[in-house]
Amino acid sequence: MPAPVESSKKRKSVKNGGAPSKRRAVAEEDTFAETLSKIQELENQITESRKHYNNIATLISMLNVEPSAKEPELAVAVSLCRVFSRLIAAGNLTESNRAAENEKIIVAWLKERCLEYQRALMAIMREADPTSQITALTLAMRLVKERITHIPGADNNIWATLFKDIVTAVVEANNGQDLQTEFVSKFVKEFEDVRFFTFVQLAEYADVRRSPETLDTLVSILSSCDDAPAADHEFESFFVPRETKTKQLNSVNAHKKRAQEAWLAILRNNLSQAQRKNLLRIMVHNIEPWFSRPELLMDFLTDSYNVGGATSLLALSGLFYLIQEKNLDYPQFYTKLYSLLDADLLHSKHRSRFFRLLNTFLASTHLPATLVASFLKRLSRLALNAPPSAIVVIVPFMYNIFKDHPTCTFMMHRTIRDKDVAADVEKHGMDDPFDNNESNPTRTNAIESSLWEIETLQSHYHPNVAAIARIISEQFTKQAYNLEDFLDHTYQGMVESDLGTGERVLRKTPVVEYQIPKRIFTDRLLEEDGGVDSGPAAFLREFWDF
Template sequence: MPVRSLPPPNKRRKTAVESTSVKSLEAQLTSAVAENGSLNPLADLLIMANGSSDAREMSKAVYSVYRVFVLIITRGMLIHGGDDAAKLVRKWIWEKLDSYVELLVGLLQDEEPSLRKSSLEILFSLLKHLSTSLTKSSSAAQPQFHFAHFKHIVHGLLLCPPSPRSYGSSKHHSKTMPDVRENFVEVWFSVYDDIRWCFLREATTVLSKYSSAENPHLLDNMLSIMEKLSTFPTDSSELNSWWVEELGIKPQKYKNVKGDAEDDAAELVDENDEDDWRKFFDEDSNAKDVKKNGVKGRAYTLTFHQSLYSLQAHRAVFTRTWLNFLPHLSSITTSSDRALTTRALNIMHRGVLPHLTRPVLVMDWISACVDLGETVGLLALNALFILMRDYNLDYPSFFTRLYGFLHRDVLHLKHRARFFRLTELFLSSTHLPATLLASFVKRLSRLSLNAPPAAIIMIVPFTYNILKRHPALMVMIHNDSGTDGDPFIADEPNPNSTNALDSSLWELHSHIHHYDPAVSTIVRIFSEAFTKPGYSMEDFLDHTYGTLIETEVRRKIKKEPALAMELRKDLFPTGDATNSDDCLVGRDVVSELWVFG
């Protein structure tokens, strides 16, 4: 029996009735708002929106409720004031609005993409309308941002409650839908300065209130948003885009005074008194990076509106978010979840450190990551190197820790290319002592004895570049002082005490007889004059067994190899003809050997 492409007639009739009811209820509510009539049909409309199983009908109901609430908000029906009856009505409307927002937040995880997209857009549209209404009703002489509504949006993006249409499925919170995350980042988070500032502030609150054990995807959801932030302002003049239009009015100049207006503003920033954390993450108002176009003053003394125009305040809330987020990654021990630490370290040098109020604040966390080793430890060393080079961090044991990464496994793991790329950067300074560099060169030379051909091809140009940059190491090429044995102390963890400079690179010389022609050819560079300017390491970092074999297969033979073979007639004797010269006449002995059975 063929499958029906259309729903049964009774279902079609039911859907048509529901659609008519939605339109009828919306019309009744529109008239009621205009004439101050009864809003009781709003409860019926919400029931229909929550109870619909069909995505199309739910979308119609959701948009109908949205249009009704926009009318209610713009008419000022949620503004404080009035008699007791008006307060009861206003409380009832807020309950219905909260129920509607809860529905929209759940739909961010719905299986229907159109519902997810429309729900996010409606949530942000309501944020704009609610903030405008709050500004009009507030006694404070500054624009307002509706944090209570924005909290629901942040919870939906980070905690991801299930969709109300997910009947029978898992009710556990999950990962943010990729299209929802991309839409949020591209349309709001990376564009509007007020949305970015408020999200960073509220995300920190979520981290402090909700356990990552009970919400296993919380850290992943947050990092997936944070790592895509590539438009963080670097100048006060870049603070010029606002989702809540009222915030586009520049605030009054900074005044360090206390009064009712300032108290109200502080309450808007945080109900729990955030002055302490803002003091800790604050910058000096006389810092060189405070531009004349921005709001000056210590960030913890600024009102919410002034904070949005202050580059110091943006950096302060950014710093607070990351310093609260990173310790949560330290408690992760599973290999699958440790990937979050790797992702955080991947963006640390370009997306985090330049925007922190004091980059050295993450030094302890990065140092702890070095102890994890492998890819995590290597990336942590990169972050430490950036702190040392650009932010004057004093970390004397850096090269000792780097030397500890030179073990047998590093030449066999998949992050081998990344190791050589970063190590070349770390050792690029011409002011490093020769004894230190000799230890690195010698250790790599020793490890090459058991390394795959692709790794040796990386080691040779790496060593050549260091010798070229530091002529004091040239003695290691033809050093014969170790006639009684190699003076190199392989087990010494301190690279300044290995006696490597008194040793030689005999291990690399032995590869002249390597079975792989690519290795034996490139290693001969040490027996020639050092006239090359240096190798580009990027040309050697992607070699594998596959690329080496492919190179040999595609190699053009310029000259045919010489071949000489003398066929012995008595090589395959048979029967009585073992000594006969005619035993091979008329027979293909080789072909017969390959005939089985």
């Protein structure tokens, strides 16, 4: 019976398959230990004698970054960093004018090998796995420190060459989120000289048109930096120890100027609509504090304000800051602000932010009553089609505005003194003098109108909305409402407040119909007297065939 025997052999082979794996693991450990021993031997020989300098080329070839940097030998990279750090500290990479020709040749050869090693580190940072990327970053920054510390006059040159390559590799790294986080947290935030030259290099890098993905990385790095230093800030934390303090690195204005240049380069670049919105969200807290001349943001903010929609809403706070603090002249500000009051506003996720700013914009008692009345009337008109969570913001907001602008309060109640006109209005009604299509808020005739829309909302299907709408019809005994108590309401939250806390006790049975009809699709005359089909339901019956 050969088949079962063969099957048994196969099962035995599978069962005992773990033995070769153990042997393979032991072999790999032995190979790794042998490699480490060889690396250490080559490194020790370089330290002992100059005649073993060729070992540097051997170690570089062992880095495994020629075809690809995805699987580098990190042990070799660390060993080479130690080698070059010793050589730099000993002055072996510094060329003197009095040195012999063969000495100059050796120094030039060492410099070339050092550049080759630096290029390998940059390749690892761009292409390797996150752990290797972070290791390469640490080694590269170690070289920056050693070269600036031990090579006279190399300060500006190293920041402009090696450090520039590091920043470029960090920005362009594949799957480099961990690398960028490490760079910001361990170097940019910790050391003020690193932050200063990071601003310098990012400004230069962003001066060229970049892809949207690259711009996202630049914004992420810049916005992750610490807050702008105060005017009396003392600069003490430096990556490279300094015996003499340079003027630039110890100047608050110099740091802010470099950050300002970096942000401006990004704002002038190839920004998508989503990126523009993101920048506007962080404008006040992350960008403007770094600007020693905030007026340079004027073009970006005014262009964003003129786009319309959510972009304009997000640009409001930054633009108002320039108007208030820097005396920016924007004569059509309130006209543009009035144009933002459209049907989409009350459904926007930026609604709360807009009402906070609008409350600030309309707080001045020097604004003309015609302008304020237009905003009140437009909001009340929009409230007719607004979600309940927006209506509960509009009514307290209007209450506060009426308190600040008492000349508009007669919009809540108008008495027609002419008896003939009053009789005609009662019989035929009247047209609303408010011009909803007028773009200029001073010409809408809103001051001649009334807030009948709010009275309509007093019959709203949602009881909370109906209750809050009634405050306009009551005496204004309250000084003001805290708008923050109403801004973050959502429709879901309003429903849960009614249904999520147990059974609600009803004071009275809710009314389903005001008048219960006896018939729906037939008129009494038509049904009982056989009259002509011309009653009120005739139009409705045209849609069905009975």
